[in-house]
Amino acid sequence: MSATIIDGFAVAAGLREKIAADAAALKASHGVTPGLAVVLVGEDPASAVYVRNKLKATAECGLKSLEFKLPAETPEAEVLALVERLNADPAVHGILVQLPLPKQIDADKVLGLIHPDKDVDGFHPLNAGRLSVGLPGFVPCTPRGSQILIDGVTSDLSGKHAVVIGRSNIVGKPMAQLLLQKNATVTIAHSRTKDLPAVCRTADVLVAAVGRPLMVKGDWIKPGAIVIDVGINRIEVDGKGKIVGDVDFDSAVEVAGAITPVPRGVGPMTIACLMLNTLDSARRAVGAS
Numbered sequence: 152m153s154a155t156i157i158d159g160f161a162v163a164a165g166l167r168e169k170i171a172a173d174a175a176a177l178k179a180s181h182g183v184t185p186g187l188a189v190v191l192v193g194e195d196p197a198s199a200v201y202v203r204n205k206l207k208a209t210a211e212c213g214l215k216s217l218e219f220k221l222p223a224e225t226p227e228a229e230v231l232a233l234v235e236r237l238n239a240d241p242a243v244h245g246i247l248v249q250l251p252l253p254k255q256i257d258a259d260k261v262l263g264l265i266h267p268d269k270d271v272d273g274f275h276p277l278n279a280g281r282l283s284v285g286l287p288g289f290v291p292c293t294p295r296g297s298q299i300l301i302d303g304v305t306s307d308l309s310g311k312h313a314v315v316i317g318r319s320n321i322v323g324k325p326m327a328q329l330l331l332q333k334n335a336t337v338t339i340a341h342s343r344t345k346d347l348p349a350v351c352r353t354a355d356v357l358v359a360a361v362g363r364p365l366m367v368k369g370d371w372i373k374p375g376a377i378v379i380d381v382g383i384n385r386i387e388v389d390g391k392g393k394i395v396g397d398v399d400f401d402s403a404v405e406v407a408g409a410i411t412p413v414p415r416g417v418g419p420m421t422i423a424c425l426m427l428n429t430l431d432s433a434r435r436a437v438g439a440s
């Protein structure tokens with residue numbers, strides 16, 4: 152048996168089309184174009200693709216994108232000042248400060264300064280708290296996109312066992328919250344979990360978000376399970392650079408019921424959900440939601 156391959160690239164393209172139509176309607180009804188400000192401090196070669204794809208997506212969705220590229224040695228105070236300026240700018244509906252930040256900058260301080268109503272990454276503690284108590288707010292893009300892909304292959308998670316590998320604030324924890332909202336029984340596994348393969352084998356839905364290339368093997372997977380691979384790892388194979396997930400796709404695809412590939416799985420959904428969060432923010436700002 153071979154799994155259904157979940158085409159995140161196609162789902163994301165469909166989502167972008169819908170966002171473009173909704174953004175055009177918002178422009179027609181309220182004269183507003185959703186604006187996304189992206190702040191980059193220093194050059195991170197690994198995130199170059201992300202930046203490029205983000206710019207392409209904003210253009211395609213008819214959103215306005217403002218890029219702020221600062222040198223790696225920019226003092227923290229300058230980044231904080233820029234965030235305050237963007238907080239006050241009515242043309243800016245979303246602010247994304249790309250992570251990781253250089254070491255002289257306290258990321259928690261910067262993320263905590265972003266106005267929660269413009270926090271399209273959903274990283275502000277207020278939005279994290281809203282998600283955990285079930286209040287409306289911004290949901291981080293990767294979990295939001297992953298949940299859309301899961302909903303595309305199953306309509307009922309009630310009572311199912313979902314295992315999330317990884318406890319980060321940006322993926323693991325919010326992903327667990329979303330699955331819990333769907334009435335799944337949720338386990339968050341991490342680097343200290345005892346017998347991780349055995350825990351994974353009990354999962355009806357397995358979300359891998361650890362950042363360890365090819366860690367999850369086919370024999371860790373329950374036959375028929377839904378496998379969502381959040382990892383985007385660059386490795387060398389025969390002297391050539393290659394992008395792989397946290398899941399060993401070739402062995403996993405033989406066991407799973409449905410699985411996301413890397414690339415063209417969760418990655419494009421992350422970007423589409425960033426557009427979606429920015430549109431939602433603009434709608435709320437003009438009272439159109």
Ligand SMILES: Nc1nc(=O)c2c([nH]1)NC[C@@H]1CN(c3ccc(C(=O)N[C@@H](CCC(=O)O)C(=O)O)cc3)C=[N+]21
Nearest residue numbers: 198200201204248249250251272414415416418419421
């Ligand atoms: N504040 C903040 N928010 C983020 O969401 C954030 C961040 N900082 N820093 C960097 C990481 C990385 N990230 C990616 C999202 C999509 C792709 C993506 O679209 N990947 C494609 C292309 C992969 C390729 O060809 O390299 C794919 O998976 O198919 C990649 C990487 C978001 N991040």
